Amino acid sequence: MTIKLYCFGESGHSYKAALALELSGLEWEAVYVDFFAGETRSPEYRENVNEMGEAPVLVDGDFKTSQSGAILAYVTEKSGKFGGKDAAENYEIFRWVLLDNSKLSAVAGPTRFLMNFLPEDKQPKEVIGFNQGRLKGTYAILDKHLEGRDWIVGDGLTNADLSCCGYLFYDEPFGFNRAEWPNIDRWLSNIQAIDGWKHPYDLMPGSPADRA
Numbered sequence: 001m002t003i004k005l006y007c008f009g010e011s012g013h014s015y016k017a018a019l020a021l022e023l024s025g026l027e028w029e030a031v032y033v034d035f036f037a038g039e040t041r042s043p044e045y046r047e048n049v050n051e052m053g054e055a056p057v058l059v060d061g062d063f064k065t066s067q068s069g070a071i072l073a074y075v076t077e078k079s080g081k082f083g084g085k086d087a088a089e090n091y092e093i094f095r096w097v098l099l100d101n102s103k104l105s106a107v108a109g110p111t112r113f114l115m116n117f118l119p120e121d122k123q124p125k126e127v128i129g130f131n132q133g134r135l136k137g138t139y140a141i142l143d144k145h146l147e148g149r150d151w152i153v154g155d156g157l158t159n160a161d162l163s164c165c166g167y168l169f170y171d172e173p174f175g176f177n178r179a180e181w182p183n184i185d186r187w188l189s190n191i192q193a194i195d196g197w198k199h200p201y202d203l204m205p206g207s208p209a210d211r212a
Contacts, residue, residue, distance in 0.1 A: 012167035
């Protein structure tokens with residue numbers, strides 16, 4: 001049975017799930033969520049797709065879950081890929097997924113939204129500046145960790161990488177410049193070199209060009 005992923009191209013959290021599915025070899029298809037038209041805020045979406053009013057949402061037969069970290073764990077369980085070689089590595093992967101969801105994606109996503117998807121006069125400059133300062137600290141943690149490493153955990157792609165890279169491949173400005181973080185830049189190039197890698201807007205339906 002084909003896995004369905006409710007997603008949209010602008011969503012970095014959706015991208016984590018979509019990239020994991022694409023690289024896992026599992027059969028899947030994207031179901032477009034029109035976030036910018038308010039679909040996730042509709043009673044129909046919350047009743048039938050996700051009570052939390054968010055994307056991504058994975059549906060595999062009778063099984064359904066949301067939140068990118070949970071989806072990554074499900075893809076690993078289903079495909080046998082992107083996990084650690086032992087319990088210690090699995091806990092280390094989980095640690096980085098949690099860091100991403102609290103300090104990286106959780107800040108990068110809103111900052112990118114405020115800077116690129118709101119009119120100039122509606123952008124809260126002080127909030128954006130504060131968030132960019134927080135992000136710089138997180139980039140420094142990740143860049144230092146990746147010194148001498150090809151991957152965040154172990155010797156291959158894991159859910160730690162798939163989670164932390166979620167927003168870093170987007171071209172819209174939000175305070176991240178790959179050239180300023182050489183170890184992160186090298187790590188992102190490692191991910192891009194994996195057979196089957198695709199840019200978010202090539203992997204999922206929906207992009208700013210659709211609304212231009």
